[in-house]
Amino acid sequence: MSDSPIISRKNDHININLNEDVSSKRSTGLSAFHFLHNALPEIDLSAIDTTQSIFGKEVRLPILISSMTGGTTKAVEINQRLAIIAEKFGLAMGVGSQRAAIDNPNLAESFKIRKYSPSILLFANIGAVQLNYGYGLAECKQAVEMIDADALILHLNPLQEAIQENGNTNFSFLLSKIEEICKLLNKPVIIKEVGWGISADLAEKLVNVGVAGIDVSGAGGTSWSQVERYRLKDEINIRVAESFRDWGIPTSEALLQLVEKKINTLIISSGGLQTGMDLAKSIAIGANLAGMASVFLKKAVASIDDLSDEVKIIEKIIRISMFGTGSLNISQFQNSKILKTEKLT
Secondary structure, three states: OOOOHHHHHHHHHHHHHHHOOOEOOOOOOHHHEEEOOOOOOOOOHHHOEOOEEEOOEEEOOOEEEOOOOOOOHHHHHHHHHHHHHHHHHOOEEEOOOOHHHHHOHHHHHHHOOOOOOOOOOEEEEEEHHHHHOOOOHHHHHHHHHHHOOOEEEEEEOHHHHHHOOOOOOOOOOHHHHHHHHHHHOOOOEEEEEOOOOOOHHHHHHHHHOOOOEEEOOOEOOEOHHHHHHOOOOOHHHHHHHHOOOOOOOEHHHHHHHHHHOOOOOEEEEOOOOOOHHHHHHHHHHOOOEEEEOHHHHHHHHHOHHHHHHHHHHHHHHHHHHHHOOOOOEHHHHOOOOOEEEOOOO
16 A cells, blocks of 8 residues: 555554553543442343444444544454454444545545445544545545445544644634535534543534534543654654643543533543443443444454454443443433442542
8 A cells, every 4th residue: 555644644553552652641530430239120131222223223232443544554454353343243333534545545445344344333534624625525425435434423633633743733614614514415424532522512513513423532541642742753842742641621521511511412432431331331421322442453453353352341341230220221321310420539
């Protein structure tokens, strides 16, 4: 595949995430939440139903394989393994940014995972800021059609672009351009941060212009300012990047803001989720889907069996958490008063 700057950057991102400590200094805040145990759940564990219908697709588990990669040779096998497991367990999945393949169609193959996952809820993905750099409806349609996606993610990453060498930093007037895409695309549009969170106030503005889903992608997991720090050569820029390692709205706080403000949209919790219990807590707080990237990436690189085992563990944790709270289905599990909070010390 091409050695373009975009491809080199994507390869760097994979290698840095696998080999360097790029975690945020912030906590997701999910450790402050605890389930209220129901000693008499009055349900049969085997009868618990974790399925949901989202954008017309059946999702058998409330798990999203969050957008990660594509456009490189290394990404081909990773995305293939992720897609096979998504199909096996009925998960939702997003691909990494498709900008490289839109600019160079020869790179599209690494994103074309539908043949491995014909029935899953699948999200296309491009950077929202590209709408200020020549992209428009045609490119959004191209991203969706490239992978036969059910929806389009427009991701927001202003801090990453500001730190990245030669980043795209013109975020002016994007809300109106997002609105235009929502009106004309004929597919649902999801707005996703990349790890610094989305506030309820912003979520409300986005839903008001037609956005069909919000992925809060809060602080507490991978810090993309820290990822970019490992790509920088200049000491001044490195020190600037390191100053933002603890930036952002923690995932639990961003999620709670949307739930408490009753933002009427698909809500996805991601950003620093590491375990099945993190996912279970996210759903119980009010998310429709809970997403992980780094954990799934590392398991996918190791082997497809390791990846499959990880999903089995997460599924059991979610089901037993539902059982232990007397929740027969996802709607009973989410938005119910089954959590108490404690202040983090």
